[in-house]
Amino acid sequence: MSKPTVAAIVAMDEGRVIGKDGALPWHLPEDLAYFKAQTSGHFVIMGRKTWNSLPPKFRPLPGRVNIVVSRNPDALELPEGTFGARSVEEALAIAERAAKPEQKVWFIGGAELYAGALSLCDELHLTLVHGHHAGDATFPRFEDRFERVSSEKGERCTFQVYRVIESLRSLERREERSRRDVQ
Numbered sequence: 001m002s003k004p005t006v007a008a009i010v011a012m013d014e015g016r017v018i019g020k021d022g023a024l025p026w027h028l029p030e031d032l033a034y035f036k037a038q039t040s041g042h043f044v045i046m047g048r049k050t051w052n053s054l055p056p057k058f059r060p061l062p063g064r065v066n067i068v069v070s071r072n073p074d075a076l077e078l079p080e081g082t083f084g085a086r087s088v089e090e091a092l093a094i095a096e097r098a099a100k101p102e103q104k105v106w107f108i109g110g111a112e113l114y115a116g117a118l119s120l121c122d123e124l125h126l127t128l129v130h131g132h133h134a135g136d137a138t139f140p141r142f143e144d145r146f147e148r149v150s151s152e153k154g155e156r157c158t159f160q161v162y163r164v165i166e167s168l169r170s171l172e173r174r175e176e177r178s179r180r181d182v183q
């Protein structure tokens with residue numbers, strides 16, 4: 001069975017800032033619309049703090065299967081249809097088991113979750129927010145793993161898509177195969 005595409009989606013400013021005081025540092029309707037269009041109908045995996053930061057009306061994010069990562073998922077009081085997972089790997093396994101062929105798996109933040117998940121992603125959708133903002137959460141380095149394949153300028157941000165560098169992906173596939181062979 002083929003595996004779904006695994007992607008991360010983030011809005012980051014020119015100083016790598018993505019969050020402030022547990023919330024987004026900006027209000028960008030064009031980016032919210034992009035996020036909704038990309039993730040609707042798919043699986044979204046988020047850290048416990050990002051889950052808590054969602055307004056009650058959007059928790060769980062409607063029209064998507066929500067998975068929340070926490071080291072103590074049993075303590076989360078999640079609504080029916082929303083899943084808890086102990087690690088990014090466990091969250092991905094839940095999504096991969098349940099995803100239909102046309103569905104994608106999205107890591108949607110925040111900073112700690114991205115740091116653990118980027119090495120599992122084939123794709124990165126990065127909204128580059130123009131300018132610099134005050135903040136306390138930043139996006140980890142991704143430039144060694146991904147190369148940019150498209151860029152489209154919006155009003156206050158630029159929508160960029162990155163794919164994992166193919167030579168890295170081939171190496172990872174070879175390593176995965178040899179791990180399976182020794183098991």
Ligand SMILES: NC(=O)c1ccc[n+]([C@@H]2O[C@H](COP(=O)([O-])OP(=O)(O)OC[C@H]3O[C@@H](n4cnc5c(N)ncnc54)[C@H](OP(=O)(O)O)[C@@H]3O)[C@@H](O)[C@H]2O)c1
Pocket residue numbers: 009010011012017018019020021022023024046047048049050051053069070071072086087088108109110111112113114116137
């Ligand atoms: N600009 C954007 O696109 C964007 C997107 C999303 C979020 N944000 C912002 O990012 C900020 C939140 O980021 P954050 O780093 O503070 O929190 P976070 O990553 O949302 O959540 C952190 C929590 O998630 C769990 N977690 C994360 N990675 C884990 C792992 N590898 N294994 C097990 N558990 C893991 C832990 O939960 P427990 O403590 O329960 O164990 C951890 O304390 C907010 O300001 C939010 O608005 C920005």
